Amino acid sequence: MVKVVKFGGSSVADGKQFEKVAAIIREEEARRLIVVSAPGKRFAEDIKTTDLLIHLADAAAEKKDYDAELQQVIERYTAIVESLSLPSQLLAELKAQLISLIETYQEDHPRLYDALMASGENENAKLMAAYLQQLGEEAYYVSPEEAGMVVTDDPGNARILPESYEKIAKLRERSGRLVIPGFFGVSKTGHIVTFPRGGSDITGSIIGAGAEVDLYENFTDVDSIYSVNPSLVEKPHEMEELTYREMRELAYAGFSVFHDEALHPVVKKKIPVCIKNTNHPQAAGTYIVDEREQRGLPVIGIASDKGFISINVRKYLMNKEVGFGRHLLHILAEEGISFEHTPSGIDNMSIIVREEYLNEEAEKKILERIQKELDVEEVHVERELAMVMVVGEGMAKTVGVAAKATTALAEAGVNIKMINQGSSEVSMMFGVNASEADLAVTSLYNACFAKAKA
Amino acid sequence: MVKVVKFGGSSVADGKQFEKVAAIIREEEARRLIVVSAPGKRFAEDIKTTDLLIHLADAAAEKKDYDAELQQVIERYTAIVESLSLPSQLLAELKAQLISLIETYQEDHPRLYDALMASGENENAKLMAAYLQQLGEEAYYVSPEEAGMVVTDDPGNARILPESYEKIAKLRERSGRLVIPGFFGVSKTGHIVTFPRGGSDITGSIIGAGAEVDLYENFTDVDSIYSVNPSLVEKPHEMEELTYREMRELAYAGFSVFHDEALHPVVKKKIPVCIKNTNHPQAAGTYIVDEREQRGLPVIGIASDKGFISINVRKYLMNKEVGFGRHLLHILAEEGISFEHTPSGIDNMSIIVREEYLNEEAEKKILERIQKELDVEEVHVERELAMVMVVGEGMAKTVGVAAKATTALAEAGVNIKMINQGSSEVSMMFGVNASEADLAVTSLYNACFAKAKA
Incomplete structure (x- = not known):
């Protein structure tokens, strides 16, 4: 059995979250394909790493001194590296990488933004792989390029090219756990191109469909999908299972748990999806499936x-x-x-x-x-x-x-x-x-x- | 005030019905534009005159001896003429007219059927005019040609031509009661062409719209439109008033009181329509109007x-x-x-x-x-x-x-x-x-x- 396991921004926001994630991954042999987001918010007023990277891109694009913005980005990763006692060499590489991207793309703004924003996921995946290795796991960082994620060259709105799936299928044959950054792919001309809204979910879905996994586990910060917006109803009913079609209808009308286009690759392959909580992994979560047995309430x-x-x-x-x-x-x-x-x-x-x-x-x-x-x-x-x-x-x-x-x-x-x-x-x-x-x-x-x- | 008053087939099926119709017409000065159908069924197993005319056309088209079929048609009118003591000269003219039509159109079947079927209404209108005259009314038979009903030359599926309305408007200026046969018009080339389903209702509607009457009274054999099919519910609710839109929705789903396309001319002019019962004219009937005051039930x-x-x-x-x-x-x-x-x-x-x-x-x-x-x-x-x-x-x-x-x-x-x-x-x-x-x-x-x- 092979699972693709995707962790959202809040699940990989700091060292403590990394520890939870690693524990979840190590709990099952099947959790071999791991997709990570960029570090998200650690507290309500926090700024997402992706937004810090956008500030950095803004400054670089305007040819301002971007040192302060660069420092803010690095601090986010520094907190993780230090908390987990990872080699500080990783931070030096990260800084060099960001500067190199700015130098390469400073004149080409759409690519500059894409490359810097993608760094949020990319660098976090490297840290996650390093951390798993430190824990004694056979783990590898796998870039989208190496994974075979070839996309259209449309900055901010990449679409996977059908030929990718054949290459992604081979990931199944590799040993160890593979940590893949979400949110972007590589164009045929070798450029980093990000996906539209729901980016890391898209990566998980593509990897899941390509590797024909048994389950796509999507870790976020809720125990399950609620039957109604919890800001309107206290302690609403939790869904155990819903179908792709039900999910689509709810997503259409504003349920934001999952971006429905992101799921398309796994829907086509009828691969089940499970929404789970990184902070409470023992909760059963909510399964999204092609067909479900009708039991209980007709309304979900x-x-x-x-x-x-x-x-x-x-x-x-x-x-x-x-x-x-x-x-x-x-x-x-x-x-x-x-x-x-x-x-x-x-x-x-x-x-x-x-x-x-x-x-x-x-x-x-x-x-x-x-x-x-x-x-x-x-x-x-x-x-x-x-x-x-x-x-x-x-x-x-x-x-x-x-x-x-x-x-x-x-x-x-x-x-x-x-x-x-x-x-x-x-x-x-x-x-x-x-x-x-x-x-x-x-x-x-x-x-x-x-x-x-x- | 001018009304167009249309009488359906059962309302003009025999001499007794003619008496009722004449009484209804004479009751109001405003009932000046009168549209009549062909004699309909007098009892459940009876054959409509239009169907007798179709049998006649069948025989004539096949060049068979059509004497028996002709006789059957003439018998229907003879019954009316005798019952009302109208001059028998009318019957001789009627017979001559039918034979003349057969001779004119025997080689052109679509026109033969149209001309003979239209005779049902046409001859009945002549009888009605004669009867009203006999009663001392100033009444005239007005052919569709004289009325100005110029239609497309599409046998069995005539459509009124817009230029007709100007001529029809002049009917208002004429004195006396005008009796116009329903169901057909005359093409630009002078041929008789019948309307599609709902034919006499269409004539009434066109005359009503052209003459901009105050009301289109449609006499049939029910007191009013029921709120539901009376074969499903005993003594159903009767409608006093409904809008064109409501009528259309009901007609779409099988209410057969009125053919909705027939009403189009009066709907465009917002002329109200009233469904009344020839056999029970004191009943209020059902009004079909552009807008109605909302009272009583929201469902009609x-x-x-x-x-x-x-x-x-x-x-x-x-x-x-x-x-x-x-x-x-x-x-x-x-x-x-x-x-x-x-x-x-x-x-x-x-x-x-x-x-x-x-x-x-x-x-x-x-x-x-x-x-x-x-x-x-x-x-x-x-x-x-x-x-x-x-x-x-x-x-x-x-x-x-x-x-x-x-x-x-x-x-x-x-x-x-x-x-x-x-x-x-x-x-x-x-x-x-x-x-x-x-x-x-x-x-x-x-x-x-x-x-x-x-």
């Missing part, structure tokens, strides 16, 4: 996201007008507006757009075009909407979930502006006023989970 | 229609794949399949198609194309679905309608497969198994209307 989680606009169009006999919908979507495409959903009735169609994608000027133009080109009876815009998602694979097969959910909303006095539940879907979506979104979430949570807790 | 009617198929498509990260939905709809368009709805979630999209539009071969091809061109994770077809519509303008502003409806379905044990309620919509659509459709309708009816009756 409730999420909400604000900031939506609905463009509502009405025209008598719309559904008999061939090509109406396509024309409407075409107008949006031509105006460069991406949309979220298009709930449609017989003679009406709504287009749900995220507020940030529709400025006043674009809105005006779109409304004019709809009126003129489609000769509609009515077109109007509804603002400050929230989407509330009730998610669970069991819902499609359980009678009464919709009744329970809508009754909870009615009793709380929430006006449901939209409902969308498609055939064989794993979620039910409610559109409500943004001002009522939190109330909607807590009412739904209490209705769906109250009994489970008692 | 419940309808259902069976025979739907859902094609369900799933793909991880679908909503981030630009153009996915458009590509999917493009495949359907290329295969010539029109669809009803496309409820969509984050990573899935369903396409609801009427069963009659999707044969086995087309289905196989579409599924293959979706799988191949869109590289989806899953595509499957769900059959024997029914759409149940809960309709009412008041729903969007009333908290708890969804709860009431879904609770009723849950209590009846109906599994909801789809829910669609869009922002500012006047309806909520539930997808259920066809076998549970009637149960769904009665449960919803009882939940939404029970209190209103008590």
